[in-house]
Amino acid sequence: MRIIGGAKGGRRLVEWEDSAIRPMRDFVxxxxxNIVADFVPGAAFLDLFCGTGSVGLEALSRxxxxxxxxxxxxxxxxxxxxxxxxLDFLSVGEVVEGDCPEVIDRLAxxxxxxxxxxxxxxxxxxxxxxxxxxxxxxxxxxxxxxxIAEIHELESLAPRFGELExxxxxxxxxxxLFFFRLGTDGAHDDEEAVSA
Numbered sequence: 393m394r395i396i397g398g399a400k401g402g403r404r405l406v407e408w409e410d411s412a413i414r415p416m417r418d419f420v421x422x423x424x425x426n427i428v429a430d431f432v433p434g435a436a437f438l439d440l441f442c443g444t445g446s447v448g449l450e451a452l453s454r455x456x457x458x459x460x461x462x463x464x465x466x467x468x469x470x471x472x473x474x475x476x477x478x479l480d481f482l483s484v485g486e487v488v489e490g491d492c493p494e495v496i497d498r499l500a501x502x503x504x505x506x507x508x509x510x511x512x513x514x515x516x517x518x519x520x521x522x523x524x525x526x527x528x529x530x531x532x533x534x535x536x537x538x539x540i541a542e543i544h545e546l547e548s549l550a551p552r553f554g555e556l557e558x559x560x561x562x563x564x565x566x567x568x569l570f571f572f573r574l575g576t577d578g579a580h581d582d583e584e585a586v587s588a
Contacts, residue, residue: 393446395479396422398453406474407444416512416542420564421450424540427560427571428508431538432456435507438499438532440492440523445472445485447510452481456508460486462495492519493526500531507534512542520549528554530574539572 395403396418416424424447425432433455439448440462448459449472459481461472469489476485488495492511509527513519520541526532527539539556541549545566551558553572560571 393444394418395450395453397425398450398455400449400453400479403453403479405444405446405449406471406478416446417565417567420542420567420569421447423562423564424510424569425450425454427562427569428538428540429454431508436460436505436534438462438506438509440496440509440511441513441519442472443468443512445475445487447512448472448485449475449479449481451508452484453479456484458484458486460488460499460504460506462488462490462492464489464491492523496523496526496532504532505534506532507537509533509537509539510542511540515544516547518547520547521553524549524553524556524572528556530555533574537574541570541572543568543570 393405393407395401432451435456437448437451437456437459442448442461442463445461448461452459463469466489469487472487476482511520511523520543545568549570555574556572559573562569
């Protein structure tokens with residue numbers, strides 16, 4: 393596993409050989425960041441269920457101003473810290489150990505705001521709808537956010553969660569990526585919906 397693009401492109405990441413950790417494959421991560429490329433520079437990024445942190449680290453490499461990594465596993469959080477250190481990102485990366493729903497509420501209470509949010513929980517546990525419901529009140533979101541959810545090809549998501557509406561949907565092998573934004577005019581199935 394490696395960083396694909398940006399300032400640290402090509403750098404290898406520390407991995408964890410635990411079967412519960414499912415890092416996003418390089419080609420899916422590359423496709424994701426091609427879609428949201430215009431939103432990443434200068435963004436505050438939130439990586440939920442971060443695992444080894446490959447998505448948030450990619451965001452930092454591509455110019456995000458900060459990334460908060462959240463995972464309930466102390467081992468995963470330790471790997472993220474090692475990767476932040478190896479890539480000289482300790483000053484712009486924050487690692488929070490805890491259950492994602494609780495951490496979302498805690499961050500919202502202290503007034504944190506994020507431009508980009510990625511949620512890639514373990515497959516087949518129906519965790520994404522609850523996360524999107526929590527994000528839908530907008531307390532944690534900046535003025536023009538993009539919220540991305542990764543689920544298995546056999547799972548599904550509603551097109552709307554409160555003020556969050558589906559604007560794009562992509563399938564890559566057994567991965568699905570769903571892109572949500574606030575206050576849109578409805579769902580679209582093209583890249584313009586995200587990059588506009």
